[in-house]
Amino acid sequence: MARTPNFAAGPAALPLAVIERLQGALPEFAGQGAGIMEISHRSAAFDDVLTSAKARLASLLGVPDDYAILFLQGGASMQFYMSALNLLGDSCAPADFLLTGTWSTKAIKEAGRVGAVQGAWDGKSVAYKRVPRPDEITVRSEARYLHYTSNNTIYGTQFHTLPDVGLPLVADLSSDICSRAIDVSKHALLYAGAQKNLGPSGVTAVILSPWAVEQSRRTAKARQGGLPSMLDYGLMVDKNSMFNTPNTFGIFALDQVLAWVQDGGGLSAMSARNQAKADLLYAELDRSDFWVPRADVDSRSLMNVTWRLSSPDLEARFVEEATAAGLHGLKGHRSVGGIRASLYNATSLADVQALVGFMRDFEAKS
Ligand SMILES: Cc1ncc(COP(=O)(O)O)c(C=O)c1O
Structure with a gap:
């Protein structure tokens, strides 16, 4: 069967050129006499892969030299708890959260197991149709950080400016990492599950400022028995993401995706392409009342475009006929219904035109 346009929200489309390179590395990799999934994570060949993946991510995002980059397992969902445990766990310290949809609500729930968390803005009253303006955000001066979800995969909203209100930022970048430039230096910590813009599921990129690593070490010291090893950023930094066996194939795939992004012109080129794709689809949604876009214009996501039709039955028919026409992954998240087209880096303008x-x-014909 031929490949068809894939608008799935994650795991999501990967560039065909990357998949072909992965395919080539499966039977034999880098003169090892074994494939990429079969070599030791302690081998020099895998060490090169890990070093390359970190260097590419650092170069693309402009990660400051004194920041640490980890590739962990457990998904972005594990980071909801792990970030709070390391950054707040020495004293049940407070942290503020921007509640912009499902994922930030899950993040605050997990962080609440560790510290004194509070919503600094709650989008529930506006049905998560938009993200907050800076003047709507109320933070506590004693909060250690402000957590935000850069792109809201389910509702289809996205921050287009950093919520820079004077607190260190902790960001969930799962659904827009490497889709555009971002000022990493404004952040204490960033994390992203790979399965949308970076590669396959099962590997999570985590970027930590020196303060975040130090805070993790303080927490480990303050807690009787230290931190659980698998949840200890300081230990993961010391072990270069290899305290245990990392997702070797996932990290290799991520390195290949980042090489593809670099070859394609880096984040400025990705950003221009992503803007052009989203502009085309939003122009269609705005052209006719037949479509009802979900997000407010200023908060529209370039990654996940969400809209409704006049009835759930019509939406179901839309998805069914689109699938039959070879356009996959358009069903909205089960919690909100409607239609969602995810336009991550690997989605082409031709896919959106189709x-x-x-x-x-x-x-x-309707
Ligand atoms: C913004 C965001 N955060 C977190 C998650 C959860 O990621 P994971 O399944 O890797 O735990 C998702 C998944 O879609 C997401 O879109």
Whole structure:
């Protein structure tokens, strides 16, 4: 069967050129006489992969030299707890959260097991149709950090400026990392599950400021028996993400995706491409009342475009006919319904053109 446009929210489309490179590394890799999944994580060949993946991520995102980069397991969901445990766990210290949808609500719930958390803005009253303006954010001066979700995968909203209100930032970048430039130096910690813009599921990139690493060490000292090893950033930094066996294949795939991003012109080129794709789809949504875009214009996500039709039945028919036409992954998240087209880096302008063509035909015959 031929590959078809894939608008899934994650795991999501990967560039075909990357998949072909991964395929080539499966039977034999780098003169090892064994494939990438079969060599030791302690081998020099894998060490090169890990070093390369860190260097590419640092170069693409402009990660300051004194920051640490980890590739962990447990998904972004583990970071909801792990970040709070390390950054607040020495004294049950406070942290503030921007509640912009499902994932930030999950993040605050997990952090609340460790510290005194509070919403600094809650988008529930606006049905998560937008992210807050800076003047709407109320933080506590004693809060150690402000946590935000850069892109809200389910509701289809995205921060287009940093919520820079004077606190160190902790960011969940799972669904927009490497889709555009970001000022890493404003952040104490950033994390992202790989399965949207970086590679396959099962590997999570975590970027830590020196303060975050120090804070982790303080917490480990303050707690009787230290931190659980697998949840200890300081230990993971000391062991270069190899306290235990890392997701070797996932890290290799991530390195190949980042090489593809670099070859494609880096984040400025990705950002321009992503803007062009999103502009095309939003222009179609704005063209006719047949489509009802979910997000407010200023907060629209370039990664996950969400909209409704006049009834759930019509939405179901849209998804069914789109799938039959070879356009996959368009069903909205089960918690909110509707339609969602995810336009991560690997989605091409031609994929979006095909979607818009299908939408016009669908509207015409409905
Ligand atoms: C913004 C965001 N954060 C967190 C998660 C959870 O990620 P994981 O499944 O890697 O734990 C997701 C998953 O879609 C997400 O979109």
